[in-house]
Amino acid sequence: MGRLGDWLDQRTGHRGLVHAALHEPVRGGARWAYVFGSALVVLFALQALTGAGLALYYSPSATDAWASVHYIQHHVWLGWLTRGLHHYGASAMVIVAGLHLLQTLWFGAYRGPRELNWLTGLALLLLVLTFALTGYLLPWDQKGYWATQVATSIIGLAPGAGDSLQRIAQGGPAYGNLTLTRFYAAHVVLLPALAAALIGAHLWLFRKHGVTTPPWMREADGEARSEPFFPRQLAMDAAFAAVLVAVLAGLAARSHGTTLEAPADPSSQYLARPEWYFLPLFQLLKYFPGKWELVGAAVLPGLALAFVAGLPFLHRYWSTRRPRAARALAWAVTAGLVATAALGVQAERDDAADPSVAKLREQAEKDAALAERLASLGVPVTGPLDLYRNDPVVWGERVYLRQCQTCHHPCSNEPYKGDPCLEGYASRAWIAKLLRHPASKYFFGNSKIDEMDPYEGDEASLRALTEFLYAQGARPDASAALAAQGEALFESEGCGACHTLDGKGGGDAPDLKGYAGAAWLSAFIRAPGSERFYGKLNKMEAFDRHELDDDEVAAVVAFLRAQAAQPVKFP
Amino acid sequence: MGMEEATTRRGLLARFAAGVSTLLGAALSVPFLAALTSPARRGTAPTRASTGFLPVIQVWDLPKGVPKRVEVVADDVDAWARKERQVLGAVWLIKVSREEVKAYSTVCPHLGCSINAAPSGFSCPCHTSAFSPDGQVVGGPSPRSMDPLEVKVENDTVLVRYARFRQGQARREEI
Numbered sequence: 001m002g003r004l005g006d007w008l009d010q011r012t013g014h015r016g017l018v019h020a021a022l023h024e025p026v027r028g029g030a031r032w033a034y035v036f037g038s039a040l041v042v043l044f045a046l047q048a049l050t051g052a053g054l055a056l057y058y059s060p061s062a063t064d065a066w067a068s069v070h071y072i073q074h075h076v077w078l079g080w081l082t083r084g085l086h087h088y089g090a091s092a093m094v095i096v097a098g099l100h101l102l103q104t105l106w107f108g109a110y111r112g113p114r115e116l117n118w119l120t121g122l123a124l125l126l127l128v129l130t131f132a133l134t135g136y137l138l139p140w141d142q143k144g145y146w147a148t149q150v151a152t153s154i155i156g157l158a159p160g161a162g163d164s165l166q167r168i169a170q171g172g173p174a175y176g177n178l179t180l181t182r183f184y185a186a187h188v189v190l191l192p193a194l195a196a197a198l199i200g201a202h203l204w205l206f207r208k209h210g211v212t213t214p215p216w217m218r219e220a221d222g223e224a225r226s227e228p229f230f231p232r233q234l235a236m237d238a239a240f241a242a243v244l245v246a247v248l249a250g251l252a253a254r255s256h257g258t259t260l261e262a263p264a265d266p267s268s269q270y271l272a273r274p275e276w277y278f279l280p281l282f283q284l285l286k287y288f289p290g291k292w293e294l295v296g297a298a299v300l301p302g303l304a305l306a307f308v309a310g311l312p313f314l315h316r317y318w319s320t321r322r323p324r325a326a327r328a329l330a331w332a333v334t335a336g337l338v339a340t341a342a343l344g345v346q347a348e349r350d351d352a353a354d355p356s357v358a359k360l361r362e363q364a365e366k367d368a369a370l371a372e373r374l375a376s377l378g379v380p381v382t383g384p385l386d387l388y389r390n391d392p393v394v395w396g397e398r399v400y401l402r403q404c405q406t407c408h409h410p411c412s413n414e415p416y417k418g419d420p421c422l423e424g425y426a427s428r429a430w431i432a433k434l435l436r437h438p439a440s441k442y443f444f445g446n447s448k449i450d451e452m453d454p455y456e457g458d459e460a461s462l463r464a465l466t467e468f469l470y471a472q473g474a475r476p477d478a479s480a481a482l483a484a485q486g487e488a489l490f491e492s493e494g495c496g497a498c499h500t501l502d503g504k505g506g507g508d509a510p511d512l513k514g515y516a517g518a519a520w521l522s523a524f525i526r527a528p529g530s531e532r533f534y535g536k537l538n539k540m541e542a543f544d545r546h547e548l549d550d551d552e553v554a555a556v557v558a559f560l561r562a563q564a565a566q567p568v569k570f571p
Numbered sequence: 572m573g574m575e576e577a578t579t580r581r582g583l584l585a586r587f588a589a590g591v592s593t594l595l596g597a598a599l600s601v602p603f604l605a606a607l608t609s610p611a612r613r614g615t616a617p618t619r620a621s622t623g624f625l626p627v628i629q630v631w632d633l634p635k636g637v638p639k640r641v642e643v644v645a646d647d648v649d650a651w652a653r654k655e656r657q658v659l660g661a662v663w664l665i666k667v668s669r670e671e672v673k674a675y676s677t678v679c680p681h682l683g684c685s686i687n688a689a690p691s692g693f694s695c696p697c698h699t700s701a702f703s704p705d706g707q708v709v710g711g712p713s714p715r716s717m718d719p720l721e722v723k724v725e726n727d728t729v730l731v732r733y734a735r736f737r738q739g740q741a742r743r744e745e746i
Contacts, residue, residue, distance in 0.1 A: 042595065042599070045599055046599050049599050049600060049602060049603040050602045050603065052603050052606075053602050053603040053605070053606030053607070054606070056606050056607060057606070057650075064651070064652065067651035067652060068650070068651055070651060071650055071651040072606075075651075076605075076606055076609045077605045077606070077608070077609035077612055078601070078602060078605035078606070078609075079605075079606065079609070081602055081605070082602035082603075082605065082606055085602055230585065230588065231581060231584040231585035231587070231588045231589075232584055234588040234592070235584050235587050235588035235591070238587075238588050238591035238592045238595060239587075239591060241595055242591050242594065242595050242598075245595065245598060245599070249598075375651075377653070378648045378651070378652070378653030379651050379652060379653060380652075380653050380655075381652045381653065381654045381655075
């Protein structure tokens with residue numbers, strides 16, 4: 001071993017390198033306040049290693065990104081842990097970088113001749129935030145998609161070149177494959193290269209100027225109490241980093257990685273919120289509406305950043321006149337950080353007080369769980385939004401919301417101004433209500449179809465008639481005996497005066513043979529104005545194959561058929 | 572503090588620092604190594620394609636006694652992507668009678684090149700392995716004969732159970 005070491009040392013000089021690394025003098029002695037710099041190096045290594053693991057599986061395309069992340073989460077060995085560590089590691093980097101900055105600030109280690117240490121450090125902090133921003137989009141889920149939209153839109157606000165800058169940032173006029181390839185290239189090639197170079201420069205400058213003597217010690221005392229980095233400072237650094245990594249692993253284990261929301265859907269309603277470290281900026285925007293937006297988005301953050309960057313120079317200028325300038329500046333920056341944190345807390349409090357936020361969050365969780373369930377059947381090559389096609393009822397609901405709900409409003413709308421409300425459609429309760437109150441605003445009241453008389457027979461007859469109509473939809477739980485009674489009533493109570501039961505119809509009222517069954521519904525959606533259905537009375541748009549293809553009609557039909565098992569949501 | 576005590580304390584700290592740093596390095600490598608070696612673990616990923624019999628051609632579209640190359644098409648899952656009607660590969664079919672067809676994999680057992688039909692049976696263009704009309708290896712480096720596939724004829728439709736085999740060894744082992 002010793003001889004191999006000698007052989008290697010003669011050729012590489014590695015012993016000198018190791019010695020130089022371990023015997024860096026720490027002026028004033030080792031202390032816990034110095035652990036943050038090494039912790040950042042460890043976190044950078046953690047992000048690089050987990051990132052490399054993720055990159056073995058991740059696919060940066062709009063059709064594949066979400067599915068590949070789902071694959072990492074569920075099918076790669078410890079993939080959930082890798083994702084979780086990478087996610088929490090990003091947050092830890094922001095926190096530890098903040099602590100490192102505060103330590104440097106209060107120890108006065110930013111002062112000349114260490115101006116460039118301070119500036120490269122600040123550049124690294126901005127780089128950490130850029131890493132976070134670019135990484136957030138990559139899973140192509142709702143959260144990342146919508147939060148990042150806000151960031152690139154802010155770039156578009158820049159006067160003059162805004163549009164061009166936004167196109168450069170997102171790889172074109174809108175989000176898509178090119179946005180992902182661009183963000184991915186930035187996140188895994190450009191930013192890491194830049195970070196490695198800056199970390200190198202930062203460490204080089206640190207070694208050149210050495211550890212700053214703590215401000216409460218005289219230089220001579222600092223020198224006298226100086227000790228080498230190894231072993232005490234390294235022990236502290238390693239212990240802190242180990243605890244940090246253990247905490248991150250614990251967090252990742254507790255949440256089994258991190259959430260993957262439903263796939264990005266440009267047509268959806270989604271509550272866009274950035275990750276916690278951007279909440280202060282998000283909150284700031286609220287105070288600058290309209291044409292003042294740029295002030296909150298760029299001017300104020302820019303000024304704050306310029307102040308922090310200018311700190312060593314301000315100190316040089318002031319310290320000649322005011323002996324306590326360093327303390328004043330440290331307080332100013334600390335107060336600024338506290339104010340920034342307060343903005344973030346305020347953003348959280350605003351959301352907590354807003355019931356619509358809670359509702360949208362709940363919806364997002366439901367969507368995520370649904371996408372997760374459907375993705376276990378494999379994600380179609382056409383992209384994760386076609387996941388919903390895996391389940392016709394789910395797909396049907398999406399088509400329904402897009403195509404049908406413009407007229408058939410949600411029953412909860414008050415006052416109700418839509419055409420017949422279809423939540424709980426063709427369930428027994430829905431049919432019975434229709435028979436009793438056809439002119440109700442929830443049925444044909446708003447459509448101004450008032451040809452049908454309310455059924456005024458007793459409850460038993462109503463039940464039988466309802467069962468007869470219900471059974472037309474080939475429902476396995478229908479009672480044949482009760483339906484037969486209803487069929488007799490259909491004629492005796494005069495329904496047959498307008499409604500036929502022959503599958504052809506007469507143009508006065510819908511033919512009810514197979515009513516609300518799959519074939520009846522799809523024929524109805526294609527041609528509601530045919531003789532078989534509403535004929536001349538029809539007010540509904542016919543959906544031809546250009547508007548809804550056969551698969552979409554089948555899906556809507558599946559969704560409507562499933563409504564019979566849902567409760568009716570109006571009085 | 573005596574010199575000896577200081578040395579012991581320093582030695583302990585040095586060991587602690589070295590030990591924790593080593594452990595930390597090892598711990599940081601775990602997620603990457605797990606991701607790297609994950610494909611070697613069986614049963615963690617969804618299985619590819621269907622392993623059952625797949626219809627490939629109508630029996631009357633096959634000439635009797637002459638090898639015909641036919642594509643195998645089925646729904647496939649490639650990692651996360653579910654693809655419908657994907658070409659999984661191809662098979663050589665030789666019709667013996669209306670009820671009997673023989674099927675061979677087109678993948679050469681040597682190193683996986685695609686086997687062609689030849690006047691004397693089959694041959695692989697990559698390393699000149701030669702096979703007889705019934706798939707027996709008659710020359711070249713192939714360590715075994717062409718891999719036969721399970722095949723049956725039902726209602727005039729030829730059905731093949733498509734499979735792949737480990738290459739470069741004499742023993743036939745499905746993968």
